[in-house]
Amino acid sequence: MVRGLVFDLDGVLVHTDELHYRAWKALAGRLGLPFTREQGDRCRGVSRMGSLEILLEGSNRSYTEREKLRMAEEKNDCYRAQLQELTPGDVPERTAETLRELRRRGYRLGLASSSKNAGVILTRTGLDALLDRVVDGNQITRSKPDPEVFLRAAQLLELPPEDCAGVDDALAGVESARTAGMIAAAIGPAALAGAGDWNLECLARLLDLCPPLEGGRDL
Structure with a gap:
């Protein structure tokens, strides 16, 4: 039974991919190198140093x-x-509504992001108030597709990984969640590729897959 949901950040709860792309593009321009949209897409879910190697x-x-x-x-x-x-x-308002409803239904919500800037994003957007536990790039040593970040999030939520679903938009993230022993819920490009155990057209689809838990929770 799923009792916890662990989300990636960029491309799932917020969309700062364009900001990443612009920043890498600016660096590439200074170095006199090309940096295409395809390269930008390959950087999804990849560590900063891994993305630099792509550039x-x-x-x-x-x-x-x-x-x-x-x-x-x-x-x-x-x-x-x-x-x-x-x-x-x-x-997106529907994203915030979905997180609030999942919490009301009794689910524990966590973040599993490779980004070292996750704290800034969560604070600026107010998402920090909708999540129970956060694991980001400052707390892990191995990036996705290694399962470390999802395993750490499950540990902080005090749930076994098999009681969690990991939600990610990147193939590396979906693989990370599955290797951790979670249900792998794909969204965005990963869902279009059919990579997940659950392939979500939108985040709100989770409300169809996650019925209220007995007892709910105090909010």
């Missing part, structure tokens, strides 16, 4: 680890500057 595929030179760290920080500074413009209005 550098078009380079004919090698970089030291110190240079790569500086480039990653340059991108992150650009991205974080854009995040300061986020407000609760950037969370």
Whole structure:
């Protein structure tokens, strides 16, 4: 029985993919490298350093680890500057309503994000008030598709992974949730690829799959 739901952040609860793309594009432009939408899509659910490697595929030179760290920080500074413009209005109303209803029905809600900027996004959008526990890139050592982030979220929710569903829009995230032992709920591109145990047309579809739990919960 599902008693907990663990969500990815970007592409699931909010959509800052365009901000990521613009920040990587700006870095690529300074380096004189191409950065396509296809490359941007491949960065979904991937760590910052992993995304940098995708960007550098078009380079004919090698970089030291110190240079790569500086480039990653340059991108992150650009991205974080854009995040300061986020407000609760950037969370689709139906998304907030779905989270509130799931909590009312008795489900524990967690976040499993590889982003090290998750805290800023949650605070700026007000999503922090709708989640019980948060695991982000500052608390893990291995990025998706490794199951660490989903396993850690289940642990903080005090639930076994098999009592949770992990919701992600990236193939790597869906694989991460499944490897953790959760029901893998795909949304967005991952759902279109049929990658999940549940393939959701929208987040509100969870309300059809998650009936009220006996006893509910205190909110």
